[in-house]
Amino acid sequence: MSLLILSMIILAASGLLSLCLGRNPGRANAAGAGGAILGCLLGLVPAARVVASGKAELFSRPWDVPYGSFTLRLDALSAFFLIPVFFLCAVAALYGWGYLKAWYHRKNLGASWFFFNLLAASMALVVSAANAVLFLVAWEVMSMASFFLVTFEDEREEVRKAGWIYLAATHLGTAFLLILFLVLGKQAGTLDFNGFSASASIAGPAFLLALVGFGTKAGFMPLHVWLPEAHPAAPSHVSAVMSGVMIKTGIYGLVRTLTFLTPPQAWWAWVLIAVSVSSGILGVLFALAQHDLKRLLAYHSVENIGIIGLGLGLGVLGMALDMPALAVLALAGGLLHVVNHALFKGLLFLGAGAVAHATGTRDMEHLGGLVKRMPQTAILFAVGAVAICGLPPLNGFVSEFLIYVAAFLNVGKPGISVAAGVAVAGLAMIGTLAVACFSKAFGVVFLGEPRTSHGEKGHEVGGAMRLPMALLALGCAGVACFAPWILQGMKPLLSLVTGLPGDAIQAPLSLISRPMGLVVSGFFALVAFSALLAWIRHRLLAGRTVARGVTWDCGYLAPTARMQYTASSFAQPITEMFHAFLRTRKEETAPQGLFPAPGSLSTHTDDVFSKNLYEPAFRAVERALVRLHGMQQGRVQFYVLYIAATLFALLIWNLR
Numbered sequence: 313m314s315l316l317i318l319s320m321i322i323l324a325a326s327g328l329l330s331l332c333l334g335r336n337p338g339r340a341n342a343a344g345a346g347g348a349i350l351g352c353l354l355g356l357v358p359a360a361r362v363v364a365s366g367k368a369e370l371f372s373r374p375w376d377v378p379y380g381s382f383t384l385r386l387d388a389l390s391a392f393f394l395i396p397v398f399f400l401c402a403v404a405a406l407y408g409w410g411y412l413k414a415w416y417h418r419k420n421l422g423a424s425w426f427f428f429n430l431l432a433a434s435m436a437l438v439v440s441a442a443n444a445v446l447f448l449v450a451w452e453v454m455s456m457a458s459f460f461l462v463t464f465e466d467e468r469e470e471v472r473k474a475g476w477i478y479l480a481a482t483h484l485g486t487a488f489l490l491i492l493f494l495v496l497g498k499q500a501g502t503l504d505f506n507g508f509s510a511s512a513s514i515a516g517p518a519f520l521l522a523l524v525g526f527g528t529k530a531g532f533m534p535l536h537v538w539l540p541e542a543h544p545a546a547p548s549h550v551s552a553v554m555s556g557v558m559i560k561t562g563i564y565g566l567v568r569t570l571t572f573l574t575p576p577q578a579w580w581a582w583v584l585i586a587v588s589v590s591s592g593i594l595g596v597l598f599a600l601a602q603h604d605l606k607r608l609l610a611y612h613s614v615e616n617i618g619i620i621g622l623g624l625g626l627g628v629l630g631m632a633l634d635m636p637a638l639a640v641l642a643l644a645g646g647l648l649h650v651v652n653h654a655l656f657k658g659l660l661f662l663g664a665g666a667v668a669h670a671t672g673t674r675d676m677e678h679l680g681g682l683v684k685r686m687p688q689t690a691i692l693f694a695v696g697a698v699a700i701c702g703l704p705p706l707n708g709f710v711s712e713f714l715i716y717v718a719a720f721l722n723v724g725k726p727g728i729s730v731a732a733g734v735a736v737a738g739l740a741m742i743g744t745l746a747v748a749c750f751s752k753a754f755g756v757v758f759l760g761e762p763r764t765s766h767g768e769k770g771h772e773v774g775g776a777m778r779l780p781m782a783l784l785a786l787g788c789a790g791v792a793c794f795a796p797w798i799l800q801g802m803k804p805l806l807s808l809v810t811g812l813p814g815d816a817i818q819a820p821l822s823l824i825s826r827p828m829g830l831v832v833s834g835f836f837a838l839v840a841f842s843a844l845l846a847w848i849r850h851r852l853l854a855g856r857t858v859a860r861g862v863t864w865d866c867g868y869l870a871p872t873a874r875m876q877y878t879a880s881s882f883a884q885p886i887t888e889m890f891h892a893f894l895r896t897r898k899e900e901t902a903p904q905g906l907f908p909a910p911g912s913l914s915t916h917t918d919d920v921f922s923k924n925l926y927e928p929a930f931r932a933v934e935r936a937l938v939r940l941h942g943m944q945q946g947r948v949q950f951y952v953l954y955i956a957a958t959l960f961a962l963l964i965w966n967l968r
Contacts, residue, residue, distance in 0.1 A: 319355030327429030334422025344425020348405035362391035366804025380445030396654035410776030485528030530562030548665020584625030592618025601917035645714030656699035705835030707791035
């Protein structure tokens with residue numbers, strides 16, 4: 313535990329040092345990135361130790377805050393979430409060191425690194441806090457630090473708008489968490505987590521409060537509206553951290569709350585499954601309709617939160633119906649996807665940042681042909697794309713395979729068949745649409761020819777930005793390679809969450825480990841065989857003259873980039889199919905006549921929840937508040953009267 317505290321101290325201290333060096337951008341950049349990497353690497357040691365041993369570590373000191381205590385507890389659940397937090401923050405810091413060099417003479421990098429390191433430290437404190445007051449303080453610090461990182465380029469109007477949307481959303485979620493902890497604390501007589509429990513009368517409302525409060529941070533629909541605004545606005549290494557691990561603090565909080573509310577009720581699972589399937593399908597559909605590469609990735613975070621929630625929902629249902637195999641496999645898949653998503657989504661956001669850094673734009677309609685100009689970035693982005701689609705042999709397949717198996721094993725069983733069928737159908741649809749979406753993203757950005765000058769000026773980024781992407785790509789492959797052993801290492805975590813003994817957890821894990829290992833090994837063997845064939849081909853062609861020519865193009869010898877699919881045209885068949893959900897606006901000029909003028913097609917898809925739910929609701933609140941302006945008389949006497957009336961009403965309430 314001392315190493316964990318030391319890591320948070322180093323993160324905070326290096327952030328302060330970077331802030332003090334703000335006038336010297338080179339030193340501020342080095343101090344912030346170096347301190348972040350050192351602090352995160354130190355923090356990985358106790359987290360890995362607790363995950364391996366399953367033995368919890370405790371640190372507690374008195375704290376002169378009402379109902380608060382500075383109590384940290386590092387158990388299997390906390391340690392499991394700390395590993396992706398520290399690993400992704402470390403590689404993102406290295407990437408940020410290279411990425412932020414372009415802002416040396418435009419921005420105070422000391423402030424940026426101060427908030428980045430504060431964000432990393434506060435996330436570590438969130439998942440290790442064992443007192444509600446300490447948790448909420450850390451949660452608020454995390455929210456404010458990420459707000460200032462989102463508004464890094466605050467001179468842009470869309471960035472300021474994104475920051476305020478995020479700030480409003482996160483504080484609305486925090487309001488529900490405050491009520492949740494007050495409810496649990498009142499019944500327990502303490503705000504320490506080890507004393508929390510819930511009677512049957514408050515367990516249901518407490519679950520709903522947790523789902524809304526933590527679900528807002530995680531990005532469940534329809535609470536997701538801040539994600540597609542905030543993630544594209546932030547610098548790319550910050551987007552990777554926010555999407556890869558910060559939103560997972562919402563998942564951590566939900567899982568931790570479920571451990572307070574045992575035994576779970578079946579309807580909780582149905583709510584989770586319904587919300588998660590909706591989030592997964594709608595998230596990937598909205599991603600398909602996007603032209604901004606980072607906005608596309610932000611909607612995929614909503615999709616993957618849906619996959620995680622689907623695993624949690626099936627797991628809760630297994631616990632409620634006393635079906636250990638379902639609970640263990642589904643929860644293992646959902647929790648492992650937390651780590652997997654951190655790896656491949658971090659990789660994809662860093663890859664998108666490399667593209668934007670090299671070309672000056674994130675608009676896919678202005679890109680193309682980058683595989684020739686950025687070959688290493690293209691390969692690494694392709695690895696992330698395969699992983700996020702859940703295709704073997706990478707890590708996304710492993711966690712989704714676990715959820716699939718958990719559902720398939722229970723198709724046809726009474727009380728569970730509908731949930732299992734919904735899970736299988738939902739996962740299949742999510743995976744299919746994800747393949748279509750990343751075929752579009754990779755094809756439009758990296759293949760073909762440049763559509764504008766942005767694509768033509770693309771170039772490979774520096775080593776400090778490529779190395780973190782390579783580490784994350786290796787992580788995607790490594791989790792898949794060692795999946796059977798990783799699952800065995802998750803036994804203490806699964807025992808803590810489900811309350812099952814080791815034998816009950818070992819049986820389903822043993823059932824799944826061998827076939828999963830065979831599938832992954834088979835696909836890696838296929839990849840190795842393909843690489844061998846490519847090497848043999850290269851050797852056979854060595855020393856020979858190889859001619860290159862254009863592909864057959866129906867006899868037309870002057871192809872241009874305008875003949876390629878655009879992001880809009882590639883996705884049009886699917887977006888038309890789901891127009892009822894997406895409400896995509898289309899502007900089309902079709903060619904006409906024997907000698908037609910150039911045609912065009914452009915589409916724009918607003919977030920229907922933001923446009924049709926939140927905007928009208930906030931406008932209604934604004935109109936209602938405007939009517940209260942008459943109470944603001946500007947006279948002290950009236951304000952004293954308001955205070956006296958409020959105190960009198962509270963006194964009457966107390967005497968009632």
